[in-house]
Amino acid sequence: MSTSPIPATADKVSVTDLQRIASQVRRDIVRQVHGVQSGHPGGSLGCADFFTALYFKVLRHDPAKWDMDGKDQDLFFLSNGHVSPVWYSVLARSGYFPVQELATFRKLNTRLQGHPTTHEGLPGVRMASGSLGQGMSVAIGAALAKKLNGDDHLVYSLHGDGELQEGQIWEAAMFAAAKKVDNLISTVDYNGRQIDGDVEDVLPLGDLRAKWEAFGWDVLETNGNDMAALLKTLDAARTRTGQGRPVMILMRTEMGQGVDFMMNSHEWHGIAPNDQQLASALGQLEETLGDY
Amino acid sequence: MTAYPVLDQKDTRSGFGAGLLELGRRNPNVVALCADLTGSLKMDAFKKEFPDRFFQVGIAEANMMGIAAGLTIGGKIPYTGTFANFSTGRVYDQVRQSIAYAGKNVKICASHAGLTLGEDGATHQILEDIGLMRMLPDMTVVVPADFNQTKQATMAIAEHEGPVYLRFGRPKWPVFIPADMPFTIGKAQVLVEGADVTLIACGHLVWTALKAAEELAAKGIQAEVINMHTIKPLDVETVLRSVERTRCVVTCEEHNRHGGLGDAVAQALAQHRPTPQEFVAVNDTFGESGTPDQLLRKYGLDVPDIVLAAHRAIARR
CATH class of the missing domain: 3.40.50.920 (Rossmann fold)
Structure with a gap:
C-alpha cells in the first residue's frame, strides 16, 4: 500500500499514467461512498478522467503553495458540488491533503463535507458549492480578479448538464461573453442524466452547442471518457484563451463510467454500493496507487 | 438634552456613493458591481474615476453576488450595489452559499430599503431584509442613521474582514450625525x-x-x-x-x-x-x-x- 501524493511533474505524465491514476481515483470514489453509505458515485465516476487530466496534467498549480488567493496558479471551481468524491480524490492524490483523510468523507467533524466547502479549511477548495448554478459566476469573478492583478493564469469550472437548467448559469454565460472574460475555461459533464431520470425526459437542454455559441462562447466538444481526446481538447482550449471569448468544453461522459452496473442509467446518481456491489466495483478497477 | 441640529437634508444612498468614491481612492483593492442601478445607488462617481474596477452586470443580481464572491479570491474587496430587496430576498441562496457560508469578504450594499422607498410600493419596499441577513452566520449587519454615517460606514466595512450587509435608503433625510463622530462597527x-x-x-x-x-x-x-x-x-x-x-x-x-x-x-x-x-x-x-x-x-x-x-x-x- 502506497499512498504518497503524486508529484506535479505534469510534463512527463503520459496518457497511460493518467489512465492508471484515474483507475485509482475511481476506486477512491466508490470506497468513499461505500464507507459512509451516502454520496454521489455516478457523476463522480463519469468525470474521473477529466479531474485526473486536469489535476495531473493540465492545471498549472502547486499544492505546496496552496492559499485562498491562488495568485500565479490556475484555479478550478466545482459548480456541481455533489461530485465531491472525485474532487477529494484528486486533491488528496495530488498533494493538497493526506490521502488517508478520504476515509473521513461525510463523517462528523470531517473537512470532506458532503458538498465541498471552505468552511472547514480544506486545502484546494476555494468556494462552497452544492446548491447548483452558482459556480460559473464565482469562476468569472476569480477570472476578473486575475485580470485586475495582471495574473495570466487561467480559471476552470465544471458544471453538470442538469445544472444548466438553473437560470444563473445563463446570466453568467451572457456576462462572460459580453465582458470578454477570455481567461475562463468552463466545462460541462454532459452525461445526459440527472436525479429524476434522463435530462431528455426531465427538461431537455436542446442544442447545447448552439446555445453556448449563441451566447458568444468558443465551444469545443470531446469524449470526456477518452483520456487522449480529453487531453487534446484541454490543450486546444488553453490555446483559445486570451482571444476575447470565454471557452466552453462540452464533455460527453457516461455516468458511472468504469463500474458496469452503475452505467447506462441515472440510478446511481446519489446512492451507495453495498458490500457485494463494492467488491464487484473494485474488481473492475485496478488498484494502481494503493488504496487509502 | 444634547441638541442635534439638522446640518443638511441628504439621502443616505448619496452617503454610500461618497464613501465608495473616497474609499476607492484610498484602497486599490476595492471594486464595485452594480445591477443596472448605478444612478440610484449613486455609484456613478466611482464608475467614472475607476472604470476598470467597476463591473456593470446588468439585471442579474444572482450573477452579481457570485462574481463578487469570486473577486475576493485574489484579494479584491467587492461592493455590490442594488436595491435592498434584490440584495437579499432575490439572491438569498447565492448570499448564503457563495458569500456567507464560503466566508467571502463581500460588502452587500443595499439601497431603497423599507417604506421610505415610497411610491414604487410593496414589491420594492423590503421590510424583511435585516432579519434575512442577521440569520446568516458570520454576517455583519449595519444600518447607518444618516448621510454622514452611511459614508463613514461604507469606508469602515472595508476594514472589516468578512461579509457585511449595509442597509440604507432613498429619501432625503436630516443629516445630524457630526461628520467627525467616531464610528465603530458593533459599537452603539x-x-x-x-x-x-x-x-x-x-x-x-x-x-x-x-x-x-x-x-x-x-x-x-x-x-x-x-x-x-x-x-x-x-x-x-x-x-x-x-x-x-x-x-x-x-x-x-x-x-x-x-x-x-x-x-x-x-x-x-x-x-x-x-x-x-x-x-x-x-x-x-x-x-x-x-x-x-x-x-x-x-x-x-x-x-x-x-x-x-x-x-x-x-x-x-
Whole structure:
C-alpha cells in the first residue's frame, strides 16, 4: 500500500499514467461512498478522467503553495458540488491533503463535507458549492480578479448538464461573453442524466452547442471518457484563451463510467454500493496507487 | 438634552456613493458591481474615476453576488450595489452559499430599503431584509442613521474582514450625525442620555427617535436615545447599561416587527435582563405606494408612535 501524493511533474505524465491514476481515483470514489453509505458515485465516476487530466496534467498549480488567493496558479471551481468524491480524490492524490483523510468523507467533524466547502479549511477548495448554478459566476469573478492583478493564469469550472437548467448559469454565460472574460475555461459533464431520470425526459437542454455559441462562447466538444481526446481538447482550449471569448468544453461522459452496473442509467446518481456491489466495483478497477 | 441640529437634508444612498468614491481612492483593492442601478445607488462617481474596477452586470443580481464572491479570491474587496430587496430576498441562496457560508469578504450594499422607498410600493419596499441577513452566520449587519454615517460606514466595512450587509435608503433625510463622530462597527452610540426610557433605533428612525425624545422631554420624561447602527453583532453591553437605569425600552426600525432590531434587542434582554419592551416597527404586513412621510405615518413609524410606545413601556415597568 502506497499512498504518497503524486508529484506535479505534469510534463512527463503520459496518457497511460493518467489512465492508471484515474483507475485509482475511481476506486477512491466508490470506497468513499461505500464507507459512509451516502454520496454521489455516478457523476463522480463519469468525470474521473477529466479531474485526473486536469489535476495531473493540465492545471498549472502547486499544492505546496496552496492559499485562498491562488495568485500565479490556475484555479478550478466545482459548480456541481455533489461530485465531491472525485474532487477529494484528486486533491488528496495530488498533494493538497493526506490521502488517508478520504476515509473521513461525510463523517462528523470531517473537512470532506458532503458538498465541498471552505468552511472547514480544506486545502484546494476555494468556494462552497452544492446548491447548483452558482459556480460559473464565482469562476468569472476569480477570472476578473486575475485580470485586475495582471495574473495570466487561467480559471476552470465544471458544471453538470442538469445544472444548466438553473437560470444563473445563463446570466453568467451572457456576462462572460459580453465582458470578454477570455481567461475562463468552463466545462460541462454532459452525461445526459440527472436525479429524476434522463435530462431528455426531465427538461431537455436542446442544442447545447448552439446555445453556448449563441451566447458568444468558443465551444469545443470531446469524449470526456477518452483520456487522449480529453487531453487534446484541454490543450486546444488553453490555446483559445486570451482571444476575447470565454471557452466552453462540452464533455460527453457516461455516468458511472468504469463500474458496469452503475452505467447506462441515472440510478446511481446519489446512492451507495453495498458490500457485494463494492467488491464487484473494485474488481473492475485496478488498484494502481494503493488504496487509502 | 444634547441638541442635534439638522446640518443638511441628504439621502443616505448619496452617503454610500461618497464613501465608495473616497474609499476607492484610498484602497486599490476595492471594486464595485452594480445591477443596472448605478444612478440610484449613486455609484456613478466611482464608475467614472475607476472604470476598470467597476463591473456593470446588468439585471442579474444572482450573477452579481457570485462574481463578487469570486473577486475576493485574489484579494479584491467587492461592493455590490442594488436595491435592498434584490440584495437579499432575490439572491438569498447565492448570499448564503457563495458569500456567507464560503466566508467571502463581500460588502452587500443595499439601497431603497423599507417604506421610505415610497411610491414604487410593496414589491420594492423590503421590510424583511435585516432579519434575512442577521440569520446568516458570520454576517455583519449595519444600518447607518444618516448621510454622514452611511459614508463613514461604507469606508469602515472595508476594514472589516468578512461579509457585511449595509442597509440604507432613498429619501432625503436630516443629516445630524457630526461628520467627525467616531464610528465603530458593533459599537452603539448613546446620542442622548436619559433615565426614564431607552429608545433604541436604527436607520432613518434614529432621527425620529430623537424627535420623540424631545417631545417626551417637554413632558418631563427623560428618554435615552441609542443609535444601534450595527444590528449584528449587537452591542448588548450598551443596551444592558441603559436599561439598568431606565428599566424599559422601545425599539424603532423601518422593518417588519419580526426578525429585525426589535427581535435582536428582545433576545438579548430575555437572556440577560428581562425588560418590558415595545416595538415600533411595521406590524407584519407589506407596504404600499405613498410618500415616505405618509407611509411612516400610516404604518406607525412616526414621532407620535414612538412617544406612545414610550408611555406604554414606562407603564409596564
